[in-house]
Amino acid sequence: MKDSQKRVNLILFGPPGSGKGTQAKMLEKKFDLLQISTGDLFRYELGNNTPLGQKARSYMDKGHLVPDEITIAMLKRKMDQHNDVVGYILDGFPRTIAQCEAFDRFLDDRGEAVNSLISLIVDDNELVTRLLERGKTSGRADDANEAVIKNRIDVYKNETSPVYEYYNNKGLSVEIPGVGKIEEIHTRLSEMITNII
Ligand code: AMP
Numbered sequence: 669m670k671d672s673q674k675r676v677n678l679i680l681f682g683p684p685g686s687g688k689g690t691q692a693k694m695l696e697k698k699f700d701l702l703q704i705s706t707g708d709l710f711r712y713e714l715g716n717n718t719p720l721g722q723k724a725r726s727y728m729d730k731g732h733l734v735p736d737e738i739t740i741a742m743l744k745r746k747m748d749q750h751n752d753v754v755g756y757i758l759d760g761f762p763r764t765i766a767q768c769e770a771f772d773r774f775l776d777d778r779g780e781a782v783n784s785l786i787s788l789i790v791d792d793n794e795l796v797t798r799l800l801e802r803g804k805t806s807g808r809a810d811d812a813n814e815a816v817i818k819n820r821i822d823v824y825k826n827e828t829s830p831v832y833e834y835y836n837n838k839g840l841s842v843e844i845p846g847v848g849k850i851e852e853i854h855t856r857l858s859e860m861i862t863n864i865i
Contacts, residue, residue, distance in 0.1 A: 675778075676701065676864075677756050677783055678782075678785075679785040679786070680757055680758065680857075681787040681832060682787055682789070682790065683790065683820075683821055683828075684817070684820045685817075686795065687853060688759040689705060689707075689760075691854060692705065692758075692759035694850075695861065696757055699754075699755070700755075701753065701754060702753040702756050702757070703756075703757050703758075703759060704743065704747070704756055704761070705760050706739055706760045706761040706763075707759075707760045708760075709743075711728075711808075713742075720738070723738060728809075730819065731816040731819035731823060733823060733827060762831055763827065763828045763831065764828065764830075768834045782840055783840070783865065784860075784864045785832065786842055786844055786860060787832055787843045788844055788845075788846030794847065796821070799820075844860065
């Protein structure tokens with residue numbers, strides 16, 4: 669890292685099905701970061717039928733966002749449990765402006781900030797195809813139904829895409845084509861991250 673005192677905070681951004689999870693896992697290994705996926709955290713709670721999972725289920729099954737308050741508290745708890753890492757790669761968070769503001773305040777209290785938001789660009793038709801394909805094996809209720817998939821893409825456009833602008837206004841957002849071979853996309857992301865950290 670250029671500044672060995674500072675932890676890296678990267679956001680991997682993009683619509684559902686853009687490959688955030690796959691790429692974040694590969695980057696986690698390559699750069700020794702901790703991947704945090706709020707979707708995975710919710711699915712873990714859901715799988716264990718915890719009170720948090722029970723609260724989240726109805727929103728997730730419909731493809732709606734879980735309320736900010738619940739999501740932000742869960743994210744902070746996870747980061748506090750792992751505050752000895754080199755850096756984080758967030759996937760699926762932040763998804764609203766309220767989450768961005770809460771996240772920035774949280775990092776500021778730690779003497780840190782977001783380093784970069786990297787947005788994966790994939791067109792809508794490709795997203796629907798990928799998610800329906802994933803739904804055959806993922807066991808995710810929200811991947812199995814085309815109406816729920818379309819709703820998730822709409823929620824992304826209406827509620828989540830402003831997150832790109834929020835960090836773009838701070839000069840931190842970049843875009844990367846999210847189509848092609850997984851390895852090629854990984855190489856593009858790695859080159860970009862090497863320039864950032
Ligand atoms: P994902 O695995 O990122 O596609 O997330 C699956 C579902 O979890 C989403 O459709 C939301 O219902 C919920 N979720 C995940 N991350 C967030 C977030 N940052 N804010 C609100 N809801 C979220």
